Amino acid sequence: MNAFRTSTLPILCLLPLALGVLAGCDSSDSGMDADQPLRQVSYDLSANSNDGALSNGVGATATFRELGPNQTLVTLELDGGITDTDVSHPAHIHSGAAGSGGNIAIYLSPIDGTGGGGTSARVVDRSYDDLTSFDGYINIHESAANLGNVVAQGNIGANADGQTSEGLNVLDNPQSKTYSLSTNSNGGSVAPDGIPGQVTFNEVTNGMTIVTWKLDADGDGQYEDDATGASVSHPAHIHNGAAGSGGGIEIYLSPVDGTDSAARSSKLVDRSYDNLTSFDGYVNVHQSAAKLGNVVAQGNIGANASGGDDGDDGGGGGGY
16 A cells, blocks of 8 residues: 555544444554554455355455454455456355354455456454454355355364464545435335435545445434345445436445345445545445345435445444
């Protein structure tokens, strides 16, 4: 990263607030040293043979990137990029060692098989030290409907020796803006009346932004316990032009797993915050990768939206 590093301690105090998290931060109890760079570690996930469409499996890399005292960005990247399948590939951190059959401990963002470079991201509300010492492993699955077909698997935390390196050079006083996504009636079988939501741009470095979107499936505005209950993942994209114009996909976002109660997802986008908040675009959320024609939520962003909400996640519930 080429972004200029400023004092780390004020950054770590401010970033969780920009992300919508109430977190205390001072030199006496944060556990962070202002003179130390933020950390990251990567783990190899091996291709796993299975009985599904991706029978030979797909190798991948999982990276834990420290964001602050109580948050870690977990990114996934498939070795071969996109899988060219009409599904999204769910991923989870499980308890125990790989192959033990441990329960899901943490939902990660699925990887869109149709595009987006074979990557996803999820901001996890756990400290870097907690995750890097966690007794667990990661599974990446063929699809939400075929979870039994594990295409990649690998130990993490206490069960693996990861490759460490310097992490993100986050900015002092990072900016944040949230835009609303409106329900969109469609002919689908999952949410024919649509689902409201929101998308948030969080500045991280001079040239990178974390884009997080959420669904409010129960309509209570709280952004918790909002799983759609569908055995699919819901892809989302930033499109060119204004909502309803039919503009092409500009940026693939990470899908939301229909079984994930948090109903949220993130993507680390290689564009500046100013670029995204002035972009002539809109967001579409779809029923599934196979049913992209069924748009369940839609909303203008950037140059096409009426300002958005600065520094507010708009829905409570903490974080992304």
